Amino acid sequence: xxxxxxxxxxxxxxxxxxxxxxxxxxIEKGEFFSFLGPxxxxxxxxxxxxxxxxxxxxxxxxxxxQDMAGIGPNKRPTxxxxxxxxxxxxxxxxxxxxxxLEVRGTGKVQRRNxxxxxxxxxxxxxxxxxxxxxxxxxxxxRVAIARALAIEPAVLLLDEPLSALDLKLRQKMRTELxxxxxxxxxxxxxxxxxxxxxxxxxxxxxVMNEGELEQVGSGHNVYEAPHTPxxxxxxxxxxxxxxxxxxxxxxxxxxxxxxxxxxxxAGDLKDGKKHTFQKRDKVIMFVRPESIFLKDQINQxxxxxxxxxxxxxxxxxxxxxxxxxxxxxxxxxxxxxxxETATLSTSESIELKFSSRDAVVLPVxxxxxx
Amino acid sequence: xxxxxxxxxxxxxxxxxxxxxxxxxxxxxIPQLYxxxxxxxxxxxxxxxxxxxxxxxxxHYKHFLFGSETSGERYxxxxxxxxxxxILTAILITLINLCFCYPIAFYIAKVASAKTAxxxxxxxxxxxxxxxxxxxxxxxxLFAGEGFINNVLIKMGVIDTGINFIAMDVALYTGLNYAYIxxxxxxxxxAIETLDKNQLEAAEDLGSSMIRxxxxxxxxxxKAGIASGCTMVFMLTAGxxxxxxxxxxxxTFWFTQLIYQWFNMNDxxxxxxxxxxxxxxxxxxxxxxxxxxxKVKIGEIVR
Ligand SMILES: Nc1ncnc2c1ncn2[C@@H]1O[C@H](COP(=O)(O)OP(=O)(O)OP(=O)(O)O)[C@@H](O)[C@H]1O
Ligand SMILES: [Mg+2]
Numbered sequence: 281x282x283x284x285x286x287x288x289x290x291x292x293x294x295x296x297x298x299x300x301x302x303x304x305x306x307i308e309k310g311e312f313f314s315f316l317g318p319x320x321x322x323x324x325x326x327x328x329x330x331x332x333x334x335x336x337x338x339x340x341x342x343x344x345x346q347d348m349a350g351i352g353p354n355k356r357p358t359x360x361x362x363x364x365x366x367x368x369x370x371x372x373x374x375x376x377x378x379x380x381l382e383v384r385g386t387g388k389v390q391r392r393n394x395x396x397x398x399x400x401x402x403x404x405x406x407x408x409x410x411x412x413x414x415x416x417x418x419x420x421x422r423v424a425i426a427r428a429l430a431i432e433p434a435v436l437l438l439d440e441p442l443s444a445l446d447l448k449l450r451q452k453m454r455t456e457l458x459x460x461x462x463x464x465x466x467x468x469x470x471x472x473x474x475x476x477x478x479x480x481x482x483x484x485x486x487v488m489n490e491g492e493l494e495q496v497g498s499g500h501n502v503y504e505a506p507h508t509p510x511x512x513x514x515x516x517x518x519x520x521x522x523x524x525x526x527x528x529x530x531x532x533x534x535x536x537x538x539x540x541x542x543x544x545x546a547g548d549l550k551d552g553k554k555h556t557f558q559k560r561d562k563v564i565m566f567v568r569p570e571s572i573f574l575k576d577q578i579n580q581x582x583x584x585x586x587x588x589x590x591x592x593x594x595x596x597x598x599x600x601x602x603x604x605x606x607x608x609x610x611x612x613x614x615x616x617x618x619x620e621t622a623t624l625s626t627s628e629s630i631e632l633k634f635s636s637r638d639a640v641v642l643p644v645x646x647x648x649x650x
Numbered sequence: 651x652x653x654x655x656x657x658x659x660x661x662x663x664x665x666x667x668x669x670x671x672x673x674x675x676x677x678x679x680i681p682q683l684y685x686x687x688x689x690x691x692x693x694x695x696x697x698x699x700x701x702x703x704x705x706x707x708x709x710h711y712k713h714f715l716f717g718s719e720t721s722g723e724r725y726x727x728x729x730x731x732x733x734x735x736x737i738l739t740a741i742l743i744t745l746i747n748l749c750f751c752y753p754i755a756f757y758i759a760k761v762a763s764a765k766t767a768x769x770x771x772x773x774x775x776x777x778x779x780x781x782x783x784x785x786x787x788x789x790x791x792l793f794a795g796e797g798f799i800n801n802v803l804i805k806m807g808v809i810d811t812g813i814n815f816i817a818m819d820v821a822l823y824t825g826l827n828y829a830y831i832x833x834x835x836x837x838x839x840x841a842i843e844t845l846d847k848n849q850l851e852a853a854e855d856l857g858s859s860m861i862r863x864x865x866x867x868x869x870x871x872x873k874a875g876i877a878s879g880c881t882m883v884f885m886l887t888a889g890x891x892x893x894x895x896x897x898x899x900x901x902t903f904w905f906t907q908l909i910y911q912w913f914n915m916n917d918x919x920x921x922x923x924x925x926x927x928x929x930x931x932x933x934x935x936x937x938x939x940x941x942x943x944x945k946v947k948i949g950e951i952v953r
Pocket of ligand 1: 473
C-alpha cells in the first residue's frame with residue numbers, strides 16, 4: 281500500500297537557524313522522488329521531519345492525505361534508512377529484518393518466513409543466520425532495505441544510503457534500488473548530494489539549497505531547463521558566461537559576454553513561463569561542456585567563438601578540453617574520446633561552436649560552489 | 651616482553667615492572683596468602699607459634715558452619731544466617747542499584763545535552779569527596795528518631811510519632827545503596843555512551859516501544875557495563891564495614907562486622923581470616939557465575 285506525501289510550507293528550525301524553509305511539494309504515490317542538494321542544505325532535516333523525528337516549526341506534512349502532526353515515528357507509515365544504516369549489530373541478519381514484526385508480536389515462524397521472503401527480494405537468500413558484521417558493505421545496504429520494507433511501509437525514506445559504498449558498487453546498487461522500488465511499488469523518497477544518483481534513479485528531483493527548494497522536476501527538466509543559476513551549476517557540469525542583454529526576440533536572447541555576441545534561449549520560470557529580459561540586464565548564460573563542439577565536429581551552429589587551448593584531460597569515455605577567453609573566462613568542452621585531438625597545442629586559438637538551443641540565459645544569482 | 655620494552659624504553663619499563671610487581675606481590679598476594687595460611691592455623695599465643703601445637707586445622711571453618719562444640723545446636727545458625735543475609739542483601743542492593751542507576755546513566759549518556767550531562771556528572775561526584783564514614787553519619791542524622799525526615803513528616807502531619815528507620819534498617823539499605831552508585835553509574839554510562847543514537851531511532855522508526863528498545867538494543871549493548879557495575883557494587887557492598895557499623899540496627903549484623911569482631915575484639919586472627927576467606931570465596935564464585943550467565947568475559951568487564 282503506497283501513499284502520497286505532501287509538504288505544505290514546511291519549515292524546520294533549530295533555535296534561530298532554519299534548516300528547512302517554506303518547503304512545499306507533493307510527492308505522488310509510488311513515485312521515486314529525490315531531494316538533491318549540497319552537504320548541509322537541510323536534506324536530512326527534511327527527511328527527519330517526514331519520518332517524525334523532527335517536528336516542523338511551521339507548515340504541515342500529510343501522508344496519504346492524513347496530517348502527521350503529533351504522530352510519532354513509530355506510528356507513521358514510513359520507514360527510514362539511515363545515512364549509516366544503523367543495523368543492530370548484536371542481532372542476526374534475519375532478526376534485524378524481522379525486528380519490526382517482532383515488536384508487533386508476530387510469531388517466530390511467520391517472522392522467519394517474512395525474513396526469508398525479503399532476503400530473496402534483495403538477493404541475499406540463505407544469509408539470514410549471518411551476523412551483521414559478516415556482511416560486505418553492499419550486503420549490509422540490502423539488509424537495511426529489507427528491514428525497512430518488512431512491515432510494508434507506505435513510504436520508504438532513504439538518507440544517502442549509498443554514500444559509504446565504492447563507485448562500482450554504488451552504480452550497481454542504483455539499478456537495484458530502482459528495481460526493488462518497481463517491484464514493491466511504494467513511494468521512495470531518496471536523499472543525495474550526488475546528482476548522478478538522483479538523475480539515474482528518480483522520477484522527479486527536488487534541488488535544494490540552504491533549506492529551500494530551488495526546482496522540482498524530472499531529471500531531464502532540471503538538467504536541461506534549470507530555473508536558477510544554482511540548479512544550472514549544481515546539476516551536472518556547466519560553463520557560466522557572465523554578460524549583459526543586448527536584445528531579445530521572443531524567447532531568444534542576444535547576450536554580450538567577453539566582448540563577444542552570443543545567441544541563447546531564455547530560461548524557464550517555476551510556472552512554466554520564460555524569463556523575460558530587458559536590454560542591459562545582467563545575466564548568466566549557461567552552456568554544458570558536452571554542447572560545445574570543436575569547429576570541424578559539426579556544421580550547423582549559430583554561435584561560433586574562439587578560445588585559447590590550455591590543457592586536455594582524459595576521462596575514459598570522453599575528453600575534457602580546458603580553454604580560456606582572454607585569460608578571464610574559462611571554458612570547458614567535453615568531446616567523445618573518438619575525436620582526434622593530438623594536433624592541439626597549448627596557447628593555440630581554437631574555434632568552438634554551440635547551438636543557441638543548448639544555451640540558457642538566467643538572471644544573475646548565486647552559483648553552487650564546488 | 652621485548653615489544654613492551656621497545657615501546658616504553660628501558661627506564662620506564664623497569665619502573666613499571668617494579669612498581670606493579672611490588673603492588674601485586676606485597677600488597678595483594680603476600681597478605682592474601684598469609685591470611686589464607688592463617689585461616690588454617692589454631693589460635694595460639696605468639697610464643698607457641700611454630701611449636702608442636704601449630705598444625706594445620708579446619709577448626710575455624712568448622713566453627714563457621716557448626717558453631718562451638720559446647721553449644722547444643724547442629725549448625726552455627728547465627729553466623730551462617732548473618733552470612734546468608736549479607737550475601738542476599740548485597741544481591742538485592744546490587745539489583746536495586748542497577749534499577750536506580752540505569753535510567754540515570756541512560757539519561758546522561760543519550761538524552762541530556764552535553765552541558766546538562768556535565769552538570770549531572772559533577773553533582774554525582776561531589777558528594778563522594780566526603781568520606782564514607784561521614785556520609786553514613788549524615789544519613790543517620792537524616793533518618794534518626796528525632797532526625798530531619800521524621801521532623802518534617804511530623805510537622806506536615808503525616809505521622810504523629812517518629813518512625814524508627816534505623817531499627818527497620820531503612821537507613822542501612824539506603825546507605826549501602828548510595829555508597830557505591832558511582833561504581834554502577836560509570837560503567838553503565840561508558841557502555842551506553844558508545845551506542846549509536848541512530849540505533850535508538852531506527853528501533854523507534856520500526857515501531858518499537860521505549861521499553862522494548864531498551865530490552866533488545868540498549869541492554870544487550872551495555873551488557874558488559876552492567877556486569878562490570880554489578881560485580882563491583884556486589885563485592886563492595888558485601889565487604890562494606892563503615893556503613894553497616896554506623897547505620898545498621900542493633901540486631902542486624904553485617905558479615906564484615908563478625909570478621910571485625912574476631913580480629914579485634916576477640917583477638918582471634920585465624921578465625922577472622924577463615925571468615926574472610928569464606929566471604930571472598932563466595933563473592934568470587936558469585937561473580938564468576940554472573941559472568942557465565944551473562945556470557946561476558948573478564949576482559950570486557952574491565953573495559
Ligand atoms: N540538531 C541540530 N541542531 C542544530 N543544527 C542542526 C541540527 N541538525 C542539523 N542542523 C543544521 O541544519 C543544517 C542542515 O543539516 P542536515 O543534516 O539536514 O544537512 P544535510 O543536507 O543532510 O547534509 P549532509 O549531506 O551533509 O548529510 C546544517 O547546517 C546543520 O548544521
Ligand atoms: Mg544528511
